[in-house]
Amino acid sequence: MIEMRELRKNFSVRVKAGRLRRQKREVAAVDGVSLSIARGEMVGYIGPNGAGKSTTLKMLTGVLTPTSGEVSVCGLRPVPQRTRLALRIGVVFGQRSQLWWDLPLRESFRLLRHVYRVPATEHAARLRRCEELLDLRAFLDTPVRQLSLGQRMRGELTAALLHGPEVLFLDEPTIGLDVVSKQAVRSFLGELGRTGDVTLVLTTHDLADIERLCHRLVVIDHGHVVHDGTIEQLHTRYGSRRRVVADLDVPLPPGFTLPGATLTSTEADGHRVTFTLESIAAGAAVAALVTAAQVRDLSVVEPEIEDVVARLYTDVSGAP
Amino acid sequence: MNAIGASVPPISPRRPVSASIATFCALIGSGFRRYATYRQATVAGTFTNIVFGFLRCYVLLAVAAGAAGNAPGGYDARQLATFVWVGQGLLNVVGLWGWVDLADRIRTGDIVADLVRPISPVTAYLAADLGRAAHAMLTRVGPPLLVGALFFPLATPTRWQTVPLFAVSVVLAVIGAFACRYLVNATAYWLDDARGPLVFWTLGSGVLAGLYFPLRLLPDWLAVTLWVATPLPGLLQTPLDVLIERDGPALQAGLVGLQAVWAVVMLALAHWVQRRAERRLVVQGG
Numbered sequence: 001m002i003e004m005r006e007l008r009k010n011f012s013v014r015v016k017a018g019r020l021r022r023q024k025r026e027v028a029a030v031d032g033v034s035l036s037i038a039r040g041e042m043v044g045y046i047g048p049n050g051a052g053k054s055t056t057l058k059m060l061t062g063v064l065t066p067t068s069g070e071v072s073v074c075g076l077r078p079v080p081q082r083t084r085l086a087l088r089i090g091v092v093f094g095q096r097s098q099l100w101w102d103l104p105l106r107e108s109f110r111l112l113r114h115v116y117r118v119p120a121t122e123h124a125a126r127l128r129r130c131e132e133l134l135d136l137r138a139f140l141d142t143p144v145r146q147l148s149l150g151q152r153m154r155g156e157l158t159a160a161l162l163h164g165p166e167v168l169f170l171d172e173p174t175i176g177l178d179v180v181s182k183q184a185v186r187s188f189l190g191e192l193g194r195t196g197d198v199t200l201v202l203t204t205h206d207l208a209d210i211e212r213l214c215h216r217l218v219v220i221d222h223g224h225v226v227h228d229g230t231i232e233q234l235h236t237r238y239g240s241r242r243r244v245v246a247d248l249d250v251p252l253p254p255g256f257t258l259p260g261a262t263l264t265s266t267e268a269d270g271h272r273v274t275f276t277l278e279s280i281a282a283g284a285a286v287a288a289l290v291t292a293a294q295v296r297d298l299s300v301v302e303p304e305i306e307d308v309v310a311r312l313y314t315d316v317s318g319a320p
Numbered sequence: 321m322n323a324i325g326a327s328v329p330p331i332s333p334r335r336p337v338s339a340s341i342a343t344f345c346a347l348i349g350s351g352f353r354r355y356a357t358y359r360q361a362t363v364a365g366t367f368t369n370i371v372f373g374f375l376r377c378y379v380l381l382a383v384a385a386g387a388a389g390n391a392p393g394g395y396d397a398r399q400l401a402t403f404v405w406v407g408q409g410l411l412n413v414v415g416l417w418g419w420v421d422l423a424d425r426i427r428t429g430d431i432v433a434d435l436v437r438p439i440s441p442v443t444a445y446l447a448a449d450l451g452r453a454a455h456a457m458l459t460r461v462g463p464p465l466l467v468g469a470l471f472f473p474l475a476t477p478t479r480w481q482t483v484p485l486f487a488v489s490v491v492l493a494v495i496g497a498f499a500c501r502y503l504v505n506a507t508a509y510w511l512d513d514a515r516g517p518l519v520f521w522t523l524g525s526g527v528l529a530g531l532y533f534p535l536r537l538l539p540d541w542l543a544v545t546l547w548v549a550t551p552l553p554g555l556l557q558t559p560l561d562v563l564i565e566r567d568g569p570a571l572q573a574g575l576v577g578l579q580a581v582w583a584v585v586m587l588a589l590a591h592w593v594q595r596r597a598e599r600r601l602v603v604q605g606g
Contacts, residue, residue: 086438114346
């Protein structure tokens with residue numbers, strides 16, 4: 001569905017090189033990205049600010065011309081065939097609006113039906129479904145400029161889907177949303193993804209979006225792909241470990257060890273300890289702790305994707 | 321959920337003409353409704369037009385009174401008053417000034433939303449502008465014309481073809497003015513900020529389109545050069561000259577023909593510039 005080979009985009013920037021002189025310098029925003037995304041996949045495309053995520057998305061949608069490399073979406077070349085491609089893809093840019101600012105939301109949807117030449121019955125059916133799932137009814141007749149960010153984003157999602165796109169590109173769709181709106185957007189996208197009809201590429205800084213929605217995770221930094229695989233593979237690669245946190249009535253005796261685990265923190269005068277599990281299963285570790293100490297409370301903590309990704313960003317950015 | 325995700329409509333590379341017309345008309349409607357939303361702005365703008373109408377009318381009538389044969393540039397007093405009062409309304413229909421939407425969208429990067437639609441931005445903005453012009457025609461032409469008619473004797477057309485020719489001329493003026501504004505706004509693709517070209521346009525277009533004084537007051541060689549070599553007289557002076565029957569029937573029709581040529585040239589130029597811009601586009605703001 002989406003193919004990229006050695007995709008590259010350079011921007012030229014002028015940097016100060018003296019009191020009056022400016023020097024032109026080429027900066028690679030996307031530096032040789034190769035990816036293949038199959039029909040129905042839900043891919044999270046993440047990276048720190050300025051990593052090249054949005055630039056990639058703009059090249060995939062035909063808005064930006066790549067400096068070099070090949071790209072194809074739905075079998076079309078995005079830039080020369082942008083208008084044809086636009087009929088087959090949906091795009092949501094979290095920080096931009098594709099709705100008509102001064103007109104009611106309903107009016108924007110009606111205009112989009114004409115712009116995308118969607119048969120009236122299909123349009124009505126899709127709109128009805130979106131109205132239900134995204135709870136649009138209360139503000140369909142409100143001008144877009146008066147909508148809250150959460151309401152507008154639900155409108156943007158609907159707008160991107162009314163023509164039944166094969167691929168949906170979402171550029172930070174949950175940016176700035178409150179918890180309830182985020183959940184509404186996520187559950188909507190999750191349901192959309194489950195049908196397998198729509199290929200979804202999602203860029204975000206909110207890793208909860210990725211955990212809930214995307215099986216595949218592509219991490220990009222400085223224009224390079226630094227990880228392409230599942231979230232589990234990312235954890236394995238970066239040595240993410242589960243942790244056992246135990247609250248104790250009596251602190252552990254000095255020199256206590258738990259085979260296959262490392263004591264990583266001791267708090268509250270030894271009444272709370274955290275073990276990171278290296279080569280021992282959580283069940284065995286819990287059993288061993290309960291036998292060896294007076295345990296009041298105990299929990300097994302899953303590795304945080306945020307920690308892993310933060311380490312990934314730091315590693316890559318810090319690399320020479 | 322299938323209702324959302326499934327079945328993509330069959331896509332033909334060539335859009336059926338009827339579908340394209342329906343899209344264009346829907347976008348015209350959007351432009352109309354957008355401006356219909358701001359009623360207070362319409363009233364305030366009309367009031368300003370009327371105030372300036374009095375100023376311009378008295379100045380031109382004073383010029384006429386002092387001119388040889390009381391007909392400067394070949395206009396009599398009635399024609400000059402009509403020129404001013406219809407011009408005050410037409411100024412908004414043509415939308416000579418004030419449109420910075422495209423430049424703003426380029427500067428902020430919002431233009432990206434226009435580029436992911438299956439329609440050229442030039443076509444989409446033209447349709448919306450025709451809607452805006454239709455709204456202005458209904459709301460902004462009548463009041464100044466009525467006030468003008470109450471306070472000054474106005475000229476009425478004497479030839480049957482004048483009114484339809486005027487209608488065609490107004491549409492061509494709207495298209496020509498849109499294309500000029502689009503080009504001025506599109507400089508933002510290269511400059512990031514189009515304020516300089518926009519100020520230049522505002523100053524230049526008012527004078528050279530015939531808003532401040534009829535271009536026939538200029539020496540013949542200069543007036544002819546302006547008409548033939550620039551689209552500007554076609555934006556305001558031509559429709560007004562057509563309506564007040566400044567020239568004979570042949571020249572009247574000829575001027576509209578020239579206007580049509582310029583409208584087509586400028587629209588083609590806007591399309592060309594847009595395509596060039598897309599090739600070197602840098603979307604601002606991430």
